[in-house]
Amino acid sequence: MDNSVGLLFDTAAAAICKRDIIMAKDNDLINGEDHRDEKRVVNEMNFFAHDDSQHHHLKASDDRQETFRVDRVKTESSSAFDEHEERIKLDINTGLNLSTANTTNERSRNVDTGISSRNIEHKKHDKKIKLAVLRADLNKMSVENQRLRSLLNQVNNDYRALQLHLCALTQREPTGKLAGSTAGREMINGENVGVARQFMDLGQAGKDDHKVSLCNSSEDTTRFREFKIVESMEARSDDEIVALDDHQMGKRNISDRTEREVTPDDGQRAKKVARFNNNNSSRDVEQAASQSQTTSLIRRARVSVRARSEASMISDGCQWRKYGQKMAKGNPCPRAYYRCTMASGCPVRKQVQRCSQDRTILITTYEGNHNHPLPPAAMSMASTTSAAASMLLSGSMPSADGLIMSPNLLAKNNVLPFSPSSASLSASAPFPTVTLDLTHSPNPLQFQRPLGQFHFTSPNNLPHNFVPMSHGLGPALIDNNYQSNFLGLLSSLGLEHPYDSAQNRIQAASLISDNISAATAAITSDPGFTAALVSAIASIIGNNDHQNHNGNNNSPSTARNTSEKIEQS
DNA sequence: CGCTTTTGACCTGCGC
């Protein structure tokens, strides 16, 4: 029992926190002795003692007394240490601005008010710093996010281009030839490439003629022309093909021109002819012919912008040189032809003509892709026209019946605040044309209102009249960067089909496949192109009234002269 | 002098 009591006391003494309990017991057992420690220990011992052996008891009591003293010292020092630690902790907590309400209260007990207020100030300052750091981090993240997003867009575009290219290559295989004829609308990874196949097949069929002519007679001028085409194509990369100067473009474009095109520097050319005779398969020739057709078609896809303007031209940021003017049938106003002069050999051209019904409306038709860097002012318009041309030619617009005919799609993808509007068909249009009508906006600069109309114009009245652009347009030849965006733009703006008859509408609508819708919906959500479009339209309209002053297209006198002529006519 | 515009001629595609 004694031992057990001793052990109990050892345990109690070792437990520093029990000191108060023991002290309470001391008070109960005190017998007037001065040595409280001793008394306490003895009394405690008495309190617990049920044994008669006093000596042993006392001895044990001495041991415990000593032990307890040590323990008490330990307890006191420990308590002091705790207190000290707590203060340190308080200070540290304050410094890190991590103190809780409890610690604040505790500190208010232990620390004077001066220190407290200083800490609060310190805390506030730290908060501000932390906030600034977080903001900086957030900004950094945003920038990084944007960068990644643009990277992703680029990768997507590249992927799309490669996909189409692969499709084109596959199509040239004999098996693909057969397959493509039946598989009008197929999906590759969710994208509609059926149309591309479709028109590639048609191109293929047309190209057989080239093959025949090339293989039959070595002295045939037609064949020579074809080799000329091949030569031109061979000498240039795909990108450069777009950049061919107009003269060359024209020559290749018009394949039936004969003697005038066959320039007499034929030494190298003869070699090339021979080389092609010896080495090249019909596939190579076919490919070259296809590319030449493609190149010519690039220029044939057009984007038409209708805008109200008193000036002779809308300012689009590019430099243009007038190279011709013609009276067009059915329009008393002459049509002016301009070519881009910002870089030598830029294939971009535009036609400017006033509307015969409303002469305040200026119709500007763009054709081709720039082969040079553009100033910011010209970027938007160029992007738009380039995208439209690319889309038309690449088959992303699944023949005229695809996007145009999809009212549901339009409604669904009405992302931009433009309202769908009526569409019209121009049967006289010789080339696939997209028309952006900016003449119906009450206040064109307020884009929250219905702004424009988009019209698609096919060469003739039927969807299959997009066949001319189906001669194997290689994706490498086109600028795909804006292609998808423009696709989304068109649907966002609200396209309607240009066909007049309800029967055609129904027929066309039936040809819209779900994959197109899906692809378009995905594309429509691209905010980058939305911004580009807004910028483009703003640049068009915003400069309309000022172009004679700040436009770099023509001299004021020229503009004046042209306007006068137009007015006279 | 160099650049741009004008303008008649030429070429091509298409329809008849």
Place this chain on the structure above:
DNA sequence: GCGCAGGTCAAAAGCG
């Protein structure tokens, strides 16, 4: 094959 319309060329003229 012919005529028409659209598009382009290139020499001449204009302009700064």
